[in-house]
Amino acid sequence: MNDITPETLFSPRMLWQSWLDVEIALAEVQAELGMIPAWAAEGIAAVADVDTLGLAALEHEAARTRAPIHALTRVVADRAGPAGAWFHWGATTQNVMQAGRLLLMRRAHREICAHVAGAVARLSDLADSHAETPMIGRTNRRHALPISFGFKVAGWIEELDRAVDRLLGMERRVFVLPFGGAVGAMHAFEGRGEEINRLMAARLGMRELLVPGRAVNDIFADYVVQLALWATTLERIAGELYVLMGEEIEEVAETLDAGVVGSSTMPHKVNPKLVVHVIAMAADLRAAAAPAMEGALSVNEGDAAANHLVARTLDRACPLAWTLSRRFEHLCANIAPSPERMAANLVASKAHAASERLMMKIAPELGHLAAHDTLHDIVAEPDISRETIAQRVVALPQLKGRLTLDEARDALDPVTYLGESARIARQGAELGRALADRLRGSE
Structure with missing residues (x-):
């Protein structure tokens, strides 16, 4: 699945393959424990590939039965010969579908972290290089005290650091293996359920659950809520950049190609292009928190209605978060501060900011x-x-x-009254570089 993108993350091909990857891990672990023959696990692994089985065949059988994992079992059984009789041994549909989706979510999460690292590294450079670039600070949309642009960027970096703490902190809660059979009590695993979970979790790079049931939708809500908070941070930073790009302020601009056009009617206009997409996408992602939390209200030991709501929410939220993070990195790479305009606004301020x-x-x-x-x-x-x-x-x-x-x-003189802006900016740059290294190390 090396061709995975935000657009293909939860595509039929990726979903089917993620389910097959879970089934391969199950068969291999059960063979290791002597629950199924080793040759059966090998036979299953040999055919458990979407291209081998045929996406059309899988989709056709799923449309007929309206049970995707049951359809998967039938197609694999037909293709794997005798080994197919041991496929999906003791598992249930929701186990496989949730575990597979979590594998894809983790792939997206790694990409999100990579884009965040790139964005923070760029902001760190800005904080450092503009540690002493004076500008007017603003509170309640009015001129306040002078600061440096690097100080402002350091504030963004520290806010991103908190957001990343939340993103990375939820990994141990979210990337877990919900694999416990029909109701989560591992009935069909011959008393080996705990071992199966431990070995499968290790193979799939997840943590174990004590109660690996089908009503664990809170983990998905947790992830989407963290993404919504992440989007809030990006939107706040982008929104401030958008204000600073305004005609009357012009302290920041986007680096755009020479041929970019701002308006089909007004030849003189070149509008911001990058920041507006970040703001709009972030608002869209924030809105995903409510249905995700609604989906966490599952009933008893399994609730298909809640599961469908969670799946629909994840289908939107995860690719959107990935694309948003990529767009934010691109925006940060193309921020062009204007020290001259910052100085002019500061000196011309009627607020007597010093x-x-x-x-x-x-x-x-x-x-x-x-x-x-x-x-x-x-x-x-x-x-x-x-x-x-x-x-x-x-x-x-x-x-x-x-x-x-x-x-x-x-x-x-407002130009010389920057408080400790320069120190804070440089320490912010150090914080950002350490954060970027931390994110790259988590990939």
Whole structure:
């Protein structure tokens, strides 16, 4: 299944093959335990391939019986000869279908992690190279204090680090083997159910379940909810980039090819192309959380209605998460910051964003509250210049001439008032590179 893509992840061919892979593992383990003949396991493995069995034959039999795994058993039995009599020994449909789907989900999960690693590595470079690039910070969509662009990116990296913790942390809960027969109590395994589960889980790279039943839909809900949270993080970052790309701000742009057209009507327009797809796809993925949780409300020891809902939700959510992560990596690779525009917006800001520093300089003489209120009243005057602010503050009688005009001017310079942005940005870059290495190591 080397040709797997988001588009083919849960295609009929991939699903049938994943089920066959589970059946091969079952036969080999049962042969190892002496439950079926070794030659039978070999015969099953020899034909358990979609291309060998024929996708059309499998689909035809499934359409006739409306029972895909029963259809699989019939087709394999016809093709494997005597070995086919030992196929699907003691298993049940939901065991095979859920385990197979989990194998495909894990493949997608590895690809998601790889794309995340690429995105975080790029953001780490941006945080490092722009650790001291000044820009205006914004709160409540208004100018606040100066920061560096690297500081902003470091915040994205740390948020991604938390999101990745959730993604990787759920692996031990989600990638488990639900293989316990008709109701999960391993009735047909001759008292060897625990051994079968242990050996199959090892072969398939999964963990064991104490109760490997058919009502374990919470694990699928867990995965989709984590994907929805992941999408929320990507959407927040992309949404902020989208705002920074606006005509009035223009602090960030996308690197696009020369022939890109923004509008069929307006020749002058070149719209953002990459970020909008990330935002739309992330919103779509977030919406998958609700039906996934609904599907977790299965009844008794098995519930086909809940299973169908879970399968439908996974069919959308997993390929979408893979594509979204790939698109996000592409977006990060094509982020083009504009330090010149950031500096221009900062200097042109009417918010006098470094006023906090001047306030802290006069607070020892006036007290913090009085210093705040005095400066607030001064800067509230329409179109007041920094020079006028500096002159009025220096002239305050409470200061008794202890603050010079040059000191007041310097305090109001927003370009030099970045707090610890540079340190935080560089540490964010280190965090990002370690995260990228961690993700690559998990593949």
